[in-house]
Amino acid sequence: MFAAFATGLYYALVASPIDYLQRDTVRIMYVHVPAAWMALGSYTTIAIASLVSIVWRHPLADVCAKAAAPIGAVFTAVCLVTGSLWGKPTWGTWWQWDARMTSVLVLLFIYLGYMALWSAFDDRQRAARAAAILALVGAINLPIIKFSVDWWNTLHQPASVFRSGGPTIHPDMLTPLLIMALAYMLFFVTTLLMRMRAELASQRLEIAAERRAMALEGVQ
C-alpha cells in the first residue's frame, strides 16, 4: 500500500505533465478522482455486505459493512473537499451546484444517515439488521438520485476515463491516476481489515465484560 502511494504520488506530483490549461492544479485530479471512485466502491462494498448479511445472516458481513462506512464517508468528504479546492482555480467558485458534486453530496448524506442508524441502537444485532435494510434501500436509490441530479443540471465536463472508445485522457496522466486508484483501493482494504479486527475485538471485550458481570452476580 505504502509503495503504491509513494509511486503514485511521485508520478502524480512530479513526473506527470502539467495541463496546458489548468497548469499544476490538474494534479489535484490524482487525489480527487480515485477518492470519488472509492466513495462509490465503499458504498458498493456496504451494499454487498448488507445483502450477504440479510440473505445468509453471516455475522462477518455486518462487521464488514459497519467498518466500511466511515472509510467511505471519508473518501466522499475527501472527494468533495479536493473537488472544491480544484474548482476554485479552474471554475472560479468553491462550489457549483452541478450534477456530480450534488450527487456526491447526497451520497455523503446517505453515509452519514447510515452511520447514524448504526449508532442509534444499543443492541448490536438490531443495529446490524436495520442498517443492512437501509443500505439496500440506499443502493436502489443511488442510481435514481444520480439520474435525477443529472437531469436537474449538467454543467460538469462529461466523463473522460470510462467510456466507449477508450479513455480520452493522455497515457502520461492516466498511468499515475491508475496507480493512485490502486493505492486508494489498497488503503481501503487495509483500513477495512484493521477496522473489522478492531470491531471484532470490541465485540469480544463486550462479551467478556458481560460474562464477568454474570459471574459476579452468581457469586453474590
Added chain:
Amino acid sequence: MTAGVDGGIGTLVRRELQLVWAERSGGAIALIFFVIVASLFPFAVGPEPQVLARIAAGIVWVSALLACLLSLERLFQPDAEDGTLEQLVVSGQSLEAVAIAKMITHWLTTALPLVLLTPVTAAMLGAPFEVWGTLLLGLLLGTPALSSIGAVAAALTVGVRRGGVLISLLVLPLAVPTLIFGVGVADPLAGGSALKWLGVTTLLALAVGPFAAAAGLRVAME
C-alpha cells in the same frame, strides 16, 4: 382480525383513520407547520413578487416535504409500544399489509391535506396561476413516494431514542429525486419529462417501500 382479499388492509386503514380522527388536533399541527414554513421564505428572501413567484413551487415542495416528516415518528412507535404490532402478527396479519396500511393512512391524513392546502400557500407566494395545476399534480403524484420512504425510515427507527431526528436524516437524502422531479413538473419547460420520471420514482418507492418497511418492523419485533 380476518384477512380478506386485500390482506386486511382495508380494515387496518379504517382503524388507523379512526385513531387519527380521535386525536385530530395532532394532525392539524402538520398543516400549520406547512403554512408557517412556506411563509418563512418571504421573510428570508424578501417580499419581491418576481422572486417569490419564481421559487414558489420549490418553497411549496420543501415545506410539504418537511411537514410530511413530522408525523413519521409516531407512525409505528405507538403500535410497537402497546403491543398492537405483535397482536397483529400473532393473528396472522402480514407486516407488509400493516406497512401498506400505514403508508395509505399517512398519505390520507398528512400528505393529502397538504395538497389541498397548497392553493392557499401558492396564492400567498404569488405563484402564477398557470403553474397551480401542475404544482398540485406533482404533489399528488410525488407525495405517495414520500409516505413510502417515510414509512421505511419510521420502521427502521422503531424504538430508537430521538428517532424523529434520525428519520429526517434518513428520509431527506432519499427524497431528493422526488423533490427534483416534483418541482420539475411545475416547470413549464421540463414538465412533461419530469412528470414521467416522477411517476417512475413514485412507483419504485411504492414497490420497494412496503417490503423494506416490513423487514424493518420484523427487526424491531425480534
